[in-house]
Amino acid sequence: MISSIQNRPPANGPEKTEAKSTQETKSTATPFSETLSQVKNKKAKAEIYHSVMESSAKYNLPPELVFSVIQQESCFKPNATSHCGASGLMQLMPETAASLGVENRYDIQQNIDGGCRYLREMLDRFGGRTDLALAAYNAGPGNVEKYNGIPPFEETQNYVKNILSNVDDFSGAADMKLAYESLFKNIDPLLFPDLLAKRYQISGEPVAPEFSQIRKRV
Template sequence: MNIAQMLLLFQVQQMNASWQSGQGNEGLYDLGDGGNSGSQLFAALLQAAIGSGTAGSGGSQVNDYQDSSDLKSVNKSPGSLDNLINSMAQKYGVDSNLIKQVVKAESGFDSNATSPVGAMGLMQLMPGTAASYGVQNAYDPIQNLDGGTHLLKNLLDHYQGNIPLTLAAYNAGSGAVDKYQGIPPYKETQNYVQKIMTGLNQRDWEA
């Protein structure tokens, strides 16, 4: 209930008190029924005031990651995107440059990017992956970066900090990496890992 609704409720209560004390049985508040209509009106107004303050409370809660006006310009403001990446890096303990290179390789910093196979947003989350990390809107930069960085963190932990294997798993899936016990023999995945490792200035690396 907001301030205006609270003020309305207070006024209605004052009116009801006047009706019940008999002051409202004359003149302007004369309802001709001994105050019963006044009580009914009070109840109706009370219900309306409370109802207007709790509309939608039984539905889904407002997500902390709802789109906001300042996010609409994220693609036009690298500084803002850098701030988001740094925030996620601190939250999950992942190198911000690694996150940035993954975003660059995945979407070219385009939060509206969609791949032919349905991967979405900055870090190109597949629908199932997005859902498993609580991402409701994969095109929202905050949600996407949160889900993608969380996935990177889990992969880094799984592969004991091995970045090339983590990147290979991010691209091709953990199943493929585990199956081949290393970077899968997929040209796309190999190029993907090479591209990001080069971006990290780690040209001489081993998985």
């Protein structure tokens, strides 16, 4: 979840933190394919795919990382809203969305573009460290800087581990093809035909060099 408040303590501590997704952050990640199979709206699936591929390329991010963040934040529900006001697929807070130029947090393309832009900013801020960027996305960059690493919040630590676990599971070319095939199963080819025609042209190699050792970061 992205929040404009950066320095609150953990959610399970004496006070609340902004680090709270609509999906409960558990210590075990939900299988990526299981979540994808729950997305029923075919046009929404195609739009999610289009937006993830477009924005991940725009901000030099591996698409599997973006998919994993979306899964953890909202379970692929475009209209998801958390109790603290974060909304959309990548759970943008109102203030942060405004700073990213996102006018409608429930718009699939705008939400994903804003979330990817913010994730890229966190990667640049923390020297390309994927684990720290994810921790900042969840708990705020101020907390990462305060603790000089992943904050000692159970929720944030599980959040980072869950996302990297799913990235690791789907980082291979074959696995990525299976994931996208699951995402697009039975979609009418007339929906976004230019995108669907390219769905198998997916590299298993990370887009940016900082992801080459992603599984070793946590």
